[in-house]
Amino acid sequence: MDVKALLHAHPEWLAHLESADGPDLVLPADPVPELLRLTVPHEDLGAVLATRPEPGSGQWWLAERCVRSLVSTMGSLDGPPFFQPLPELGPYFYVHVFLGAVPHTLAYHRELGIAPEVSWATLADLGRCMAVHRKRYGHGGLHAPFWLMLHARGVLYALGRLQFNRDTLSASVGEAVRAAGMPAGPGSPALGVHIPDFLGPLAPAACDASFALAREFFPRHFPGEQVRVMTCGSWLLDDQLGAYLPDDSNILAFQRRFHLLERFGDGDMLGFVYGEHAGDPAALPRRTRLERAIADHLAAGGTWYGRLGWLPF
Incomplete structure (x- = not known):
């Protein structure tokens, strides 16, 4: 799939992503413990694991740039362009983005002296937003990925x-x-x-x-x-x-x-x-x-x- 072709419908966002500098994307070798800690619903867990982006793919490129977008505006009230709905990438693409952002959010929280229980209670909204999606539409997905940008950037x-x-x-x-x-x-x-x-x-x-x-x-x-x-x-x-x-x-x-x-x-x-x-x-x-x-x-x-x-x- 040509991910950049999808992004041409969002030129401002694409320009931001292409200019975003920051860390390489790192996803856990075994993400299950962390996904459960993020309260990802059990009925969604298998599908999330099955849609993990492959290194070198267009989805990996986009996930990495999304994480860089979050990290580059960590703590700032002036946020980056919102993540856009991209149904072609499947219902769980942004779950992997937020999973990749977790270490950076936790590091920012530690710099501020924020207690781990507050950090994890905040980040657990990922799973809650998946539950909200199922409540709203009757099937798996992630509700309002743009909303979770506030959590990941240390604003909420x-x-x-x-x-x-x-x-x-x-x-x-x-x-x-x-x-x-x-x-x-x-x-x-x-x-x-x-x-x-x-x-x-x-x-x-x-x-x-x-x-x-x-x-x-x-x-x-x-x-x-x-x-x-x-x-x-x-x-x-x-x-x-x-x-x-x-x-x-x-x-x-x-x-x-x-x-x-x-x-x-x-x-x-x-x-x-x-x-x-x-x-x-x-x-x-x-x-x-x-x-x-x-x-x-x-x-x-x-x-x-x-x-x-x-x-x-």
């Missing part, structure tokens, strides 16, 4: 129930924060808050613990970034849910932490909640209280939104 960290990525405030959120009297504005350092799937209930105590960890972790390991605000953009912040869920629901408790701002799209709500069953809104399952709320609102002609919110650091 898993701290208990939640994930946090180093970021800066957008113009609109920064102005809202400033107007609220916070010592921050557009371009100020911030943390993005994310709620991973497959980690159990969004219990208030678990969230309290994650926020407490974040408030300790980032000043310790990134002391030059004076974070004052954390932000979140999610369908979980759509305040219309308050009309359907009981006041003591975990979702509403999470919402109440934030000052809510503008709406956007739908935050991919149906994909997150229903997975591969999201295709026909008229036939959505109603197995849980949340599923019933979402489906009933849509059946009544309503629309769901994602919403931005912020809270003090």
